[in-house]
Amino acid sequence: MEALKPYYHTVQYYETDAMAVVHHSNYIRWFEEARLDYLEQSGYPYDGIEQRGLMIPVLSASCEYRQAVRFGQTVKIETEIVAFKGLKFKIAYEIYDQEGKTLHARGTTEHCFLNKDFKPVSIKREAPDLFEFFSKKN
Amino acid sequence: MEALKPYYHTVQYYETDAMAVVHHSNYIRWFEEARLDYLEQSGYPYDGIEQRGLMIPVLSASCEYRQAVRFGQTVKIETEIVAFKGLKFKIAYEIYDQEGKTLHARGTTEHCFLNKDFKPVSIKREAPDLFEFFSKKN
C-alpha cells in the first residue's frame, strides 16, 4: 500500500502568543488536524465515522516541544498509528519545518471507540472494516 | 429589580498574540462569556435553556476595538439587552478595564431562538417565562 502524504499546516496569526511563537496548546490541535487528515486519506473521514454512530475521543495526549514555531512558517506533520489493541489505539506525531529538516515537536495521543451514548464499542463487531484498517496499521 | 453585576474576565496568556495584546477574535468569545453570565444571573443559565430544547445562536456579531487589552489585565464587561422583537434580540457590550475607566472595546450580537432541529421557535408560546424576561428587558 502506498504511503500517506504528510499533513501541512500553515501557522495562523491567531495561533501565536505574546512570546511571538505558536502557543503550545495549538500543537495538540495540529495533532488532531493531522490525525483526521490521516483517517481521511485512509478512506475513513471522521464525519463519516460519526455518521456511523461512532466517536473516537482522546484518552491522553502528550507533546514534547523542541523548537518554537513562528508565524510565517508552514509545518509538516508525520502521523503514524503505533499501537492498536482492539479497543484502544495510539498515534505518534512529528512536527517538522516545511522541508522536514528541523524537528519542532513530537507527541502522541491515545484513543478509544465510543458510541453516541459514550459507551465503549467493539469495532471488531460494529465496524469490521475499521478494525481491519487499524489491525493492518499496527 | 436590582441591577445585574458586571462580568469580569482575567486575560489568559493563550488569548494573546504576537503583537503582545489580546487577539481580536477573543473579544467575540468574551461577549459570549458575558452574555451567558447575564442569562445565568437572570435565572436562565444556558445549559438549562438547552435542556428545554432551545438554542440561541448568533445571527451577527460586531466589535469596535478602541484600545488593546494585554496579559495581566482583568476586564469588566457591561451587558445590556437593547432590542427584543419576539423572534430576535440584540445585546450590546462594553469592555472596560477593571476599574471601569477606560473603554477598550464595544460591540453587539444579535440572536434568535431555535429548536434542536435548527428551526425558529416562538418563545412566546414555547417558553413564556423567557418571553416575559426579554420583554421586560427591552
Added chain:
Amino acid sequence: MEALKPYYHTVQYYETDAMAVVHHSNYIRWFEEARLDYLEQSGYPYDGIEQRGLMIPVLSASCEYRQAVRFGQTVKIETEIVAFKGLKFKIAYEIYDQEGKTLHARGTTEHCFLNKDFKPVSIKREAPDLFEFFSKKN
C-alpha cells in the same frame, strides 16, 4: 492584473461547538486567514510587513451569520479591499461552501497601520509600495 485566488479553509473539529456547528468566533479567525492569504498572494506576506516594523491591527470586525458551517465542510472565502483612506482600510469577506453556491456568512474588518510602538504610521511616506497597492485596490 489577474484576480487573486479565493481562500479555502477546511473546518477543523476543534472549531465546532456543542451545537455541532462551527463556533461563531472562528469566522473572525477565518477572516484573518483569508486577509493574510490575500496580502501574501498580493506580494505582501504579513511576516514581511512586521519585519518592516509595521503592524496592521483590527479596528473593527463584523460578521453576519447566514447558515451554519459544519465539520466535514471546506469553505471558500472571497476577500476584497473595499475602502482605503491613506491611514485606514476596510476589507469585506464572503464565506461560501466549497462550490461557491451557498453564502454561509459575510463580514468586514477595518484596519490601520501602526509602528512597533503602537503609533499610527503614514504608509504613503513609510511604505510607498504598500500605499500604492492599497490605492489601486480601492
Added chain:
Amino acid sequence: MEALKPYYHTVQYYETDAMAVVHHSNYIRWFEEARLDYLEQSGYPYDGIEQRGLMIPVLSASCEYRQAVRFGQTVKIETEIVAFKGLKFKIAYEIYDQEGKTLHARGTTEHCFLNKDFKPVSIKREAPDLFEFFSKKN
C-alpha cells in the same frame, strides 16, 4: 506556609466541541490558567516575571482524560510543583468537578527559564528570589 487556593474555571461554551464536551486541547490551556494563578498567588505574577526579562516556556505537556467535562460545569484544578532542578521544573495538575469528588483529568507540564533572546537563564543568579521559591516547593 499556608496552602494555596485551588483554581476554579467555569466552562465556556466556546470550549465545547461537536461531541458536546470540552475539547481536549482546552485542558492544556486550563493547566496554563492554573499555573499562572499558582504563580500569582505565590507572589510571582507572570506579567511581572516577563517584565524582569524572563520567559517560562513549556518544554512538554501531557494530559490523561478520565471523564469528559461539559458546558454548565465549573472545574477545580489542583496544581503542584513536583520537581525543580535549577534550570527546569515540572508541575502536576488534577482537574476535578467543583466539589472535588470526580477526577476528570490529570496532567503535567515541564518548563525552563529563558531570557528575551530565548536563551536559557540561571535563575539562581538572575532571579534568586524565584530560585528560592522553586527550591522550597520541590
